[in-house]
Each structure stands twice: as C-alpha cells, then as structure tokens.
Amino acid sequence: MKPFDYARAGDVAEASRHTAKGATVIAGGTNLLDLMKLQVMTPSALVDITRTGLDGIEESNGGLRIGTLVTNSDLAVHPIVRKSYPVLSRALLSGATGQLRNKATTGGNLLQRTRCPYFYDTAAACNKREPGTGCAALEGRNRVCGILGTSPHCIATHPSDMAVAMMALGAQVEIEGLNGTRAVPLDDFYRLPGDTPHIETCLEEGDVITHVTLPAPPEGTQGYVKVRDRASYAFALVSVAAIVRFDGGRVVSGRLAFGGLAPRPWRTDAVDAVLEGKSPLDAAEAAADALLSEAEGHGDNDFKILLARRTLRRAMRELSESQA
Amino acid sequence: MDVTLSINGTDHRLDLDPRVTVLDALRHHLGLTGTKKGCDHGQCGACTVLLNGRRVNSCLTLAVMHDGDEITTIESLGSPDALNPLQDAFVRNDGFQCGYCTPGQIMSATAMLQEAEDGWPSYISRSLETDPDLTDEEIAERMSGNLCRCSAYPRIRQAIAEVRDARGMAAE
Numbered sequence: 476m477k478p479f480d481y482a483r484a485g486d487v488a489e490a491s492r493h494t495a496k497g498a499t500v501i502a503g504g505t506n507l508l509d510l511m512k513l514q515v516m517t518p519s520a521l522v523d524i525t526r527t528g529l530d531g532i533e534e535s536n537g538g539l540r541i542g543t544l545v546t547n548s549d550l551a552v553h554p555i556v557r558k559s560y561p562v563l564s565r566a567l568l569s570g571a572t573g574q575l576r577n578k579a580t581t582g583g584n585l586l587q588r589t590r591c592p593y594f595y596d597t598a599a600a601c602n603k604r605e606p607g608t609g610c611a612a613l614e615g616r617n618r619v620c621g622i623l624g625t626s627p628h629c630i631a632t633h634p635s636d637m638a639v640a641m642m643a644l645g646a647q648v649e650i651e652g653l654n655g656t657r658a659v660p661l662d663d664f665y666r667l668p669g670d671t672p673h674i675e676t677c678l679e680e681g682d683v684i685t686h687v688t689l690p691a692p693p694e695g696t697q698g699y700v701k702v703r704d705r706a707s708y709a710f711a712l713v714s715v716a717a718i719v720r721f722d723g724g725r726v727v728s729g730r731l732a733f734g735g736l737a738p739r740p741w742r743t744d745a746v747d748a749v750l751e752g753k754s755p756l757d758a759a760e761a762a763a764d765a766l767l768s769e770a771e772g773h774g775d776n777d778f779k780i781l782l783a784r785r786t787l788r789r790a791m792r793e794l795s796e797s798q799a
Numbered sequence: 800m801d802v803t804l805s806i807n808g809t810d811h812r813l814d815l816d817p818r819v820t821v822l823d824a825l826r827h828h829l830g831l832t833g834t835k836k837g838c839d840h841g842q843c844g845a846c847t848v849l850l851n852g853r854r855v856n857s858c859l860t861l862a863v864m865h866d867g868d869e870i871t872t873i874e875s876l877g878s879p880d881a882l883n884p885l886q887d888a889f890v891r892n893d894g895f896q897c898g899y900c901t902p903g904q905i906m907s908a909t910a911m912l913q914e915a916e917d918g919w920p921s922y923i924s925r926s927l928e929t930d931p932d933l934t935d936e937e938i939a940e941r942m943s944g945n946l947c948r949c950s951a952y953p954r955i956r957q958a959i960a961e962v963r964d965a966r967g968m969a970a971e
Contacts, residue, residue, distance in 0.1 A: 481800065481817035481863055505859045508820070509840050521817075523864050548853070552919045557927040568922040572944025573911060575841060577853040578860065707922070707943035 476511045480520040486527055487651045487683050493522035495653055495681035500524055502544055503580040505571075506587045515595055515604055516588075529685055532556075537691035540649075543582030543684045547571070547637065550581060559692035562716050565699040566640035572708050582684035585638055585648065585664070586676065589631035589738075590710050591620060602628045603672040618775035619712070622783070623766075624737040629672030630773055633665065633739050634710045640699055642732035642740040643716035647688045653681035658688070665739035672738070695720035695729070696798040700790040702735075702782060711735035713782045715790040719750070719758075721798055726750045726758045731790075733766065736783060741766075755795035759788040802866045806831065807875035815862050822846045822857040825872060833873040833902050837946070844945035847903040847910075848872050854910035856944075873902035876909070884962050885909060894958035896949035904945045908959045911941045915968060932969045935960055 482498070484490035494500060499518035501507055502525055510516040529542035532553050539555060550556055551567035571579060593599040593611040600609035612620050612630050620630040638661065646661045664676055678684075697718045703709040714734035720727040729750040732742040749761040763784040770780045803812045804824065813828055822839075825831040825848070834857060837845030841856040848857045849871035857870075877883035882890065885905050895901045915933045923940045924931045931937060938956050947955060963970060 476818045479817065481861070483864075501861075501864070504861065504864070505841055505856070508859050508861070512840065525864060548919070552917075557920065561927050564920070564927050565922065568920065572844070573914065573941055574844060574847055574854050574856045574907065574944045575859075577850075578855045707940050 476508075477514060477517045477519075479511075479518055481523065482520070483523045483526055487524070487529070487685055490522050490524045490527065490683045491651060491653060491681050493520065494683060496520070497680070498522040500582075500683060503546070503578040503583045505575050505579045506583065510588060510595075513595060514597060524683065535688065539689045541581050541687045541689070543580060543686060545581045547576040547579045547581070547584060548573070550637075551576065560640075560644060560689060560697070562643060562697035562699050562718060563637065563640040563689075566636040566701075566714075566716060569699060569701045569711075569714075570636040581637070581687055584635055585641075585661075585684065585687070586678075587634055588675075590634045591631035592616060594631060603631055603668070603675075606671070606673050613773060616775055617773045618778070619710070619735075620773060620776050621737045622770040622772055622776060622779050623733075623741055624667050624739065625771070625773075626668045626670065626672070628670050629668035629738065631668070631672065631738060632735055633675075633737065634734075635740060636699070636701065636711060636714060636734055638740040639711075639714055639732045639734035640716045641687065641689070642742045643697075643718050643730045644693065645690050645730070648684055649686040649688060650678065650682050651685050652679065652683070656685070661687075661740070662742065668738050675738075693718050693730070695727075696794045698790060698794045698797070700786055700793065702786050713779055713786045715786050717790045717794055719755075719791070719794050721755070721795055724754060724795075726753050726755060726791075729758070731762060731766075731787075733783065736770075736779060755791045756788060759791035760784075762791075763787050800863045802863050804862065804865060805867070805869045807870075807872060813862070817861060817863050819862045820858050821848065821850075821860050821862050821865060821870065824862040825857065825870075831872055831874055834906075835899055835902055837900065837903070842946070843900070843903070844907055845900050845903040847906040847945065849906060849910055852910075852913075854907050871906075873906055876905065884965060885958070888958040888961045889955070892954045892958040892961065893951070894954045895947070895951050900945060900947045900949075904942070904947070904955055907942060907945045908962070911938075912959070912963065912966065912968070915941070915963075916966075930969070932971050933963050934970055938963070 498520035719729035837843035
C-alpha cells in the first residue's frame with residue numbers, strides 16, 4: 476500500500492472536515508483496503524468513522540433508519556428486516572461471505588467499486604480508475620460487464636446486492652455535509668457513467684453517508700433471485716429484487732430492481748408499469764420487453780440479455796408460487 | 800501510531816505504521832503465526848480471526864482501527880495435549896491435507912456454529928424467521944469464505960457436522 480495519513484473521527488462533523496480536504500472514508504474497509512493493496516485506489520488520507528456511533532437500527536416513521544456502520548450481517552439478521560423486508564435480508568445474505576458480511580457496512584456497501592477486471596488491472600486502460608485512458612472492457616473480456624446504462628467510456632457494473640434490494644424498497648440515503656444534512660432517494664444517488672465514469676454518486680467533498688432509511692414495509696411478496704458463476708461467494712451476473720402484489724392469480728402491482736446489468740442498481744417506473752393486471756408469466760415477459768428494449772451486449776456479455784429475461788421469469792414464478 | 804490490541808485475553812501495546820493489517824500485526828509484530836496469510840485480499844479465509852467475537856478476514860482490516868478491540872486467534876483454542884472439539888474433529892476426520900487453510904477453517908467454523916446457534920439464517924435457509932437447520936448444505940454455504948486448495952471440503956464438512964451433532968444442533 477502507498478503511505479497515507481490516518482485519522483480517527485470522533486463524530487460525523489470531524490469526518491466531514493477530513494473528507495472536505497480530500498480524505499477517503501474508511502469503515503469496514505473490505506473493499507477499500509483490497510483496492511489500496513492493488514494500488515487501484517491510492518488515497519493520501521483516510522478518515523476512520525468506525526467510532527462515530529452510527530451503528531444502530533431504529534424504527535422511524537413506520538420504516539427503518541439504518542446507521543451507516545451497521546454491518547451487512549447485523550442488517551441481514553435484524554428481526555424486523557427478516558420479517559418485513561425479506562428481500563433485503565436475502566440480498567445481503569447472497570453477497571460475499573460470513574467473514575466479509577461481519578465487517579462490511581451499510582454505507583460502504585453502497586459505495587463499493589465495480590469488479591470489472593480492467594478496473595482492477597492497473598496495466599489496463601480504464602476511464603473509471605484513470606480518466607482519459609480508455610475502456611479495455613469494450614473490446615475485452617467483458618462477460619461481467621453491463622448491458623444497460625453503459626456508455627462508450629465505461630461498461631462496468633455496480634456489484635452490490637444490498638443496493639438492488641434497497642432500490643426496490645425505495646430507500647433514501649441520509650448525507651451529512653459541510654452545509655448540513657440532506658436525504659437523497661437511492662434512485663437519485665447513483666450517476667450513470669457518461670463521459671465521467673469515475674464519478675459514481677452524487678456525493679461531494681465533505682459529504683459523509685450517515686444513514687439509510689427504508690419506508691414502511693411494502694404490501695406484497697418479496698424475493699431476491701441471484702444468478703452467478705458459483706453457488707456461493709460470487710457477484711451477480713444477473714439479480715432481480717422483486718416486490719409484487721398478487722390478487723387472484725394476477726399481478727396488482729410490483730417494484731422490480733436489477734443487479735449485474737448496469738453501472739448502478741437498475742430500476743425504472745416504465746418496467747414496473749407494465750406488470751399490472753397480467754398473469755405472473757405474462758408480467759415477466761412484458762417487464763423483460765420493457766427492461767431490455769435498449770439493452771446492448773458487448774460480446775462476452777451478450778448472454779446477459781437472455782439471462783435477464785429468464786431470471787425475471789423465475790423470480791415472478793417463485794414469488795407467485797410462494798404466495799399461493 | 801500507538802495501538803493496544805487485546806489478543807487472546809492479553810493486551811499488547813504496539814507502535815505501528817497505519818498500513819499494517821491485523822494479520823501482519825499478529826504474524827510480524829507479535830510472532831503469532833498460527834493465523835495464515837493466503838491471498839491477502841479477503842478471498843481465501845486463511846487469515847480468519849474473531850474480532851470482538853465475530854469472524855473476520857484479518858488481512859482486510861488495519862490494526863490502528865482496532866485500539867481496544869478483542870482479537871481471538873487459533874493459538875487460544877486448545878493445545879496439542881487437549882485439542883478443542885473442532886480441532887479434534889478435523890484430525891479424526893482428516894479435515895485437511897496440507898493444513899495451511901486449517902486455522903482459518905477452524906476459526907471460521909467456531910464462529911459459524913455460534914451464528915447458527917444464535918438463529919442467523921443463511922441465503923439458502925428456507926425460512927428467514929425460524930431457527931435454521933444446520934444441514935450439510937448449510938455448512939457448505941456458511942463456510943464458503945474459506946477455501947481449501949487441496950479440496951478437502953468433504954472431510955472439512957464432515958468434521959464440522961460431527962461437532963454440530965455433538966452440540967445437539969438441529970440438522971434437518
């Protein structure tokens with residue numbers, strides 16, 4: 476690792492002052508230290524926020540308010556999450572390993588970096604790692620890369636499972652910055668790559684994520700289906716977080732979010748809008764049509780277009796069977 | 800930077816570069832070489848220790864972040880004359896070949912059994928709300944953060960299942 480200055484923040488305001496001067500926040504460290512060892516990320520200063528006390532889960536406005544330091548394990552096994560937000564519990568448990576989930580935090584999971592192999596390879600061109608150098612994935616081994624929301628400058632995907640479930644649930648991110656606090660819907664938190672793929676979120680210098688809030692538990696059946704290269708400890712090739720209300724064998728309404736397909740956890744109102752009134756399998760086909768109409772494969776990852784459709788079918792079938 | 804780590808019940812005061820991981824503090828600064836360095840990137844699990852009772856990859860955390868925290872390593876479990884139940888089960892079931900991943904496997908299994916006893920579900924648990932049955936498939940899922948390049952997985956699973964049974968934990 477390159478040398479860095481280390482500071483431990485006693486509260487968020489102190490952490491904010493450090494990030495305003497360019498420091499990188501560290502909490503669980505499971506992704507950041509990996510990238511620092513490889514010199515993919517070389518922060519000159521780290522500010523440790525693990526002693527700021529933001530590790531609680533509280534009921535708030537009928538929903539949940541989750542401290543940024545809550546570990547993936549603690550969130551996944553929290554009684555209210557297991558009972559009322561099972562899509563989130565399943566998504567978290569589908570990710571990483573027991574050891575990593577014990578360390579990885581809620582805020583850090585939102586901010587984890589892509590697993591595009593060219594982002595990790597410091598000898599390769601990568602506009603996300605080193606702006607202006609190009610994108611080796613476009614013509615390279617891109618089977619893990621995206622088919623939606625990509626740009627000619629970057630086709631990397633966002634790797635989180637947790638964020639996909641939170642997107643389906645309509646989560647908000649609470650941020651404390653130099654000018655006070657604000658809440659941003661997760662839908663608006665992530666940016667598409669365009670010609671600045673190194674800028675991934677709406678966070679600015681001085682900003683620190685303090686909480687993620689979930690609205691009141693939604694009506695309907697929840698599920699998370701993840702397809703990957705191994706049965707465990709692998710990132711999603713395609714994942715679907717689904718919250719669907721059924722009545723008499725028909726879909727009343729639903730909220731779908733997708734992982735493994737795009738530079739951000741992917742969700743659109745247009746996809747959700749086509750579900751209403753259809754049988755589960757018709758709804759899955761219509762949603763796949765709406766989702767994939769502008770999907771673009773890049774060679775190795777062409778299979779994701781069909782895989783996304785099939786994963787949607789499976790998610791809808793499993794949800795409709797589980798509530799029958 | 801000064802940091803005090805409580806390792807296996809004993810406080811150790813160290814002056815460390817911020818770059819030193821918990822793993823390197825254990826091995827290089829304290830001579831506790833039972834904890835192994837495999838990939839050094841959180842992929843293999845050879846470096847698993849308990850941090851305040853929870854299993855973590857010691858290679859992926861900085862020692863200076865853990866002032867006052869309690870770290871438990873393989874050195875605290877049993878002794879050659881009095882193996883702890885998991886160590887004993889790994890020996891009797893041939894739960895290893897080269898043995899390099901074994902300390903991490905045993906530390907991970909120690910915490911994994913506790914997680915299951917605490918009612919934690921896994922991704923493959925049928926229900927998220929009822930206490931999990933620690934089937935052999937559940938053991939495999941919950942131990943997926945520990946790789947064994949010799950591929951002794953069937954015997955590792957068997958050794959852990961034996962301890963599960965001895966503790967009277969539900970298996971189906």
